[in-house]
Amino acid sequence: MEQDCLLELSGITKHYPGILALDHVDFSLQMGEIHGLVGENGAGKSTLIKVLNGIVNPDDGVISLDGAPRVIANPRDSAALGMAFIHQEPTLFPNLSVAENLFAGHPRLNRWGLVSKADQKQAARQLLARMSLEIDPSALVGDIRLAEAQMVEILRAISLDARILVMDEPTSSLTESEKHSLFKLIESLKAEGVSIIYVSHFLDEVLAICDRITVLKDGKKVSTHKAKEITKSDLILKMVGHGLEIGEGQSQTHAGDTILSVRALTVHDVLHDISFDLRRGEIVGICGLLGAGKTELAKALFGLLPYDSGTVVIDGEAVHVRSPRDVIRRGMGFVTESRLVEGIIGGLSVRENATVTLFDRLSNWLGLLDRGAQRQLTGEMVADLGVRAASQEQHIMYLSGGNQQKVVLGKWLLLNSTILILDEPTRGIDIGAKREIYRILQRLAGEGTSILLISSEIDEVYDLSDRIFVMYDGRISRQIARGEVTRNELIALVTESISLET
Amino acid sequence: MKPNSISEPENHVARAWNAPARLPNLKFLKRLPDETGLLIILIGFGIILSILSPYFLTVGNFVNVIITMTSTGIVAVGMTFVMLSGGIDLSVGSTMALAATIAATYSKSGSPAVVVILIAVGIGIIIGLINGIAITKLRVPPLITTLAMLSVARGLELIYGRAVTVTGLGSDINFLGRGTIGPIPVPIVLLFGLYVIASIVLSRTSFGRKIYAVGGNERAAQIVGIKVNQIKISVYVISAVLSAFGGLILVARLGSAPTIIGTGLELDVIAAVVIGGTSLSGGKGGVWGTLLGVAILGLIQNTLNLLNVSPYYTQLVQGLVIFVAVAIDMNRRRGT
Numbered sequence: 001m002e003q004d005c006l007l008e009l010s011g012i013t014k015h016y017p018g019i020l021a022l023d024h025v026d027f028s029l030q031m032g033e034i035h036g037l038v039g040e041n042g043a044g045k046s047t048l049i050k051v052l053n054g055i056v057n058p059d060d061g062v063i064s065l066d067g068a069p070r071v072i073a074n075p076r077d078s079a080a081l082g083m084a085f086i087h088q089e090p091t092l093f094p095n096l097s098v099a100e101n102l103f104a105g106h107p108r109l110n111r112w113g114l115v116s117k118a119d120q121k122q123a124a125r126q127l128l129a130r131m132s133l134e135i136d137p138s139a140l141v142g143d144i145r146l147a148e149a150q151m152v153e154i155l156r157a158i159s160l161d162a163r164i165l166v167m168d169e170p171t172s173s174l175t176e177s178e179k180h181s182l183f184k185l186i187e188s189l190k191a192e193g194v195s196i197i198y199v200s201h202f203l204d205e206v207l208a209i210c211d212r213i214t215v216l217k218d219g220k221k222v223s224t225h226k227a228k229e230i231t232k233s234d235l236i237l238k239m240v241g242h243g244l245e246i247g248e249g250q251s252q253t254h255a256g257d258t259i260l261s262v263r264a265l266t267v268h269d270v271l272h273d274i275s276f277d278l279r280r281g282e283i284v285g286i287c288g289l290l291g292a293g294k295t296e297l298a299k300a301l302f303g304l305l306p307y308d309s310g311t312v313v314i315d316g317e318a319v320h321v322r323s324p325r326d327v328i329r330r331g332m333g334f335v336t337e338s339r340l341v342e343g344i345i346g347g348l349s350v351r352e353n354a355t356v357t358l359f360d361r362l363s364n365w366l367g368l369l370d371r372g373a374q375r376q377l378t379g380e381m382v383a384d385l386g387v388r389a390a391s392q393e394q395h396i397m398y399l400s401g402g403n404q405q406k407v408v409l410g411k412w413l414l415l416n417s418t419i420l421i422l423d424e425p426t427r428g429i430d431i432g433a434k435r436e437i438y439r440i441l442q443r444l445a446g447e448g449t450s451i452l453l454i455s456s457e458i459d460e461v462y463d464l465s466d467r468i469f470v471m472y473d474g475r476i477s478r479q480i481a482r483g484e485v486t487r488n489e490l491i492a493l494v495t496e497s498i499s500l501e502t
Numbered sequence: 503m504k505p506n507s508i509s510e511p512e513n514h515v516a517r518a519w520n521a522p523a524r525l526p527n528l529k530f531l532k533r534l535p536d537e538t539g540l541l542i543i544l545i546g547f548g549i550i551l552s553i554l555s556p557y558f559l560t561v562g563n564f565v566n567v568i569i570t571m572t573s574t575g576i577v578a579v580g581m582t583f584v585m586l587s588g589g590i591d592l593s594v595g596s597t598m599a600l601a602a603t604i605a606a607t608y609s610k611s612g613s614p615a616v617v618v619i620l621i622a623v624g625i626g627i628i629i630g631l632i633n634g635i636a637i638t639k640l641r642v643p644p645l646i647t648t649l650a651m652l653s654v655a656r657g658l659e660l661i662y663g664r665a666v667t668v669t670g671l672g673s674d675i676n677f678l679g680r681g682t683i684g685p686i687p688v689p690i691v692l693l694f695g696l697y698v699i700a701s702i703v704l705s706r707t708s709f710g711r712k713i714y715a716v717g718g719n720e721r722a723a724q725i726v727g728i729k730v731n732q733i734k735i736s737v738y739v740i741s742a743v744l745s746a747f748g749g750l751i752l753v754a755r756l757g758s759a760p761t762i763i764g765t766g767l768e769l770d771v772i773a774a775v776v777i778g779g780t781s782l783s784g785g786k787g788g789v790w791g792t793l794l795g796v797a798i799l800g801l802i803q804n805t806l807n808l809l810n811v812s813p814y815y816t817q818l819v820q821g822l823v824i825f826v827a828v829a830i831d832m833n834r835r836r837g838t
């Protein structure tokens with residue numbers, strides 16, 4: 001096992017106020033290996049990776065590469081050692097183009113020493129083609145979709161020709177087809193001798209592509225296994241500490257009368273003639289490829305994307321949706337896809353982020369907020385969703401990615417909305433908490449809440465939805481009732497739309 | 503999935519770190535530093551001064567420093583609101599001048615104090631609304647909008663007052679600047695009253711927390727249904743009204759309204775807010791830090807006065823202190 005040990009971490013420890021994020025963690029990476037890193041939200045995966053990258057300096061521990069101890073004090077050090085990183089949240093420059101982002105650290109120069117835009121565009125096009133992506137290299141990163149940004153982030157790391165590639169949840173917002181091209185890419189990198197550290201909450205993925213898997217729990221290493229020698233349920237046991245009943249019974253539909261009715265909704269070039277009804281207590285799943293218009297549909301319904309024509313009727317009342325307030329007032333809630341840009345409010349605590357939707361309701365005639373009520377509601381939400389934070393007063397920025405996501409979802413659950421639009425609600429959330437969220441969504445539906453569930457995770461959509469809409473090219477191309485197709489047929493239906501076209 | 507339902511013997515160390523018993527002292531440590539850096543600078547000043555000048559440690563001098571800084575302190579409250587929301591207001595000095603000149607003219611011609619105050623406040627509301635609406639509805643960036651207003655309001659003041667100092671104000675208005683309530687001078691009562699109210703508004707009310715939310719992540723705030731434009735307009739109105747009010751107090755203390763009143767005030771006020779730890783990008787900070795920032799600026803001026811240093815040096819020293827204070831602050835934050 002030790003023969004080709006490329007990278008070795010031993011005794012890595014990192015304290016944060018109130019939390020021991022890493023507790024004497026040992027980890028080793030062999031030459032040409034794909035090593036999975038799994039654990040619950042807040043287990044310390046991203047912190048370990050930031051230590052490797054030199055973004056976080058550990059309190060204790062030794063990192064050695066090729067058998068020699070190394071100091072990694074900043075990202076330049078790790079780059080010099082031949083490591084490249086894909087972080088959990090895109091670290092791109094939103095105000096620069098895709099091409100400029102791809103070559104930000106090592107711009108292509110012309111003979112005058114100036115950045116050669118043409119060269120970069122050409123090189124960017126080649127990189128994008130490698131993943132069969134149709135992104136315009138001169139588009140601003142701030143304008144492209146989250147999944148596309150994630151792909152650009154991946155490509156940027158790959159273009160560095162590193163010998164160690166570290167990926168923190170690279171597939172969290174990708175749909176089936178991008179996942180597929182990513183896995184193919186990983187395979188070819190492995191064949192070229194690149195070693196990979198792969199962090200993910202999708203255990204099936206991890207089991208399929210990794211050679212070995214290390215489990216972290218509460219900042220400590222639990223164990224390392226050969227992927228071939230461990231099953232998914234054993235892995236869960238190691239991660240969570242107890243088993244989880246997998247595949248619970250699907251809830252029965254109690255769909256009542258129509259609460260939301262959309263007719264011929266059209267946004268120029270983006271959405272075409274969308275019509276559907278959503279009934280009380282119904283969960284409707286929406287799936288489709290990247291660029292199918294799922295997020296755009298959610299945004300149009302929530303007043304964040306102006307629509308050109310069509311009608312929206314909520315609870316029998318025609319509403320011209322121009323801003324989120326128009327629909328929030330009528331009981332709609334929206335969990336956005338990008339937690340960093342549209343979800344969390346930096347600078348505010350967990351308590352305030354959780355109750356920000358309730359500020360008006362929780363204040364008295366003088367405008368004074370009832371902190372006791374805030375604390376109590378937050379406490380319930382934190383317990384329900386299993387949010388790991390040092391305290392309710394902790395700044396939300398310091399929570400792990402999955403825990404931030406739980407708070408973003410929790411704030412809408414606290415509002416008791418009657419219609420919930422969820423855009424990738426479980427992005428980056430660990431397997432145990434996911435089950436808990438599914439249970440909560442089913443309970444809410446049972447109580448009469450209607451849910452539009454947009455997700456790139458087919459399993460999630462398949463298990464929870466009473467009806468499923470497949471979107472393609474800005475249209476609802478197919479409506480499927482529960483049980484009408486099998487899981488694999490659904491996957492085929494979603495991905496097939498490509499083969500239909502090209 | 504409650505955290506405690508997954509406890510296992512092997513993670514007792516992590517448990518210990520989460521144990522409530524350790525939290526209070528950590529919290530205390532985390533709480534302590536925020537304004538301590540500034541307090542240390544302040545105390546350092548105090549020690550140097552009391553060695554250099556026997557007059558420094560007298561009640562008279564302290565009262566004097568505070569009164570001198572009252573107007574700046576009041577305007578700085580409004581600036582804190584604006585900067586917390588992620589904006590900036592460069593027009594505070596000119597707003598002060600315009601309101602002070604017009605109000606002083608009315609006072610001179612015999613209007614009672616109430617009317618004079620209402621006029622000043624009214625001018626503040628109008629200017630604040632114009633700033634706020636230009637920024638939210640016309641989407642002109644705050645820096646440009648208020649830079650334009652800086653010029654426009656100053657111009658209006660010079661046109662209205664014909665560039666002549668207004669003197670001979672009504673005695674009732676002078677009470678605001680020179681009167682006392684019991685033994686305490688009125689400006690001091692107003693100043694501290696304002697800070698207490700502002701701090702409650704910012705930290706405890708729904709309006710105050712929405713300001714932080716807008717400054718922290720405007721898009722997220724909009725999505726949860728906060729009326730972002732309304733919040734932004736409000737902070738510019740608050741800033742302009744407090745500028746006008748600060749001007750009134752200054753005029754009342756001086757007994758006249760010189761035309762150059764409030765020139766360059768925006769820089770002092772922004773400096774005080776930034777020294778006080780409010781982030782230029784919004785969402786972080788508060789008024790107590792601002793008050794310390796104002797106090798530091800006041801002490802610099804007082805020091806140089808007491809030591810008979812040429813006023814030419816004031817700007818130099820002030821610039822250096824601002825830089826050092828913010829540099830210390832930034833590095834301390836990064837350390838955590």
Ligand SMILES: Nc1ncnc2c1ncn2[C@@H]1O[C@H](COP(=O)(O)OP(=O)(O)OP(=O)(O)O)[C@@H](O)[C@H]1O
Pocket residue numbers: 016017019020021039040041042043044045046047048088388389390397398399400401402403428430
């Ligand atoms: N800058 C910080 N300040 C304080 N605490 C932090 C900071 N960064 C991380 N933590 C804490 O350290 C712990 C580990 O966080 P980390 O981001 O490594 O988790 P993770 O395993 O990547 O989780 P996830 O699956 O949710 O991404 C968490 O409890 C988190 O709250």
Ligand SMILES: [Mg+2]
Pocket residue numbers: 045046047088168400401402
């Ligand atoms: Mg993470």
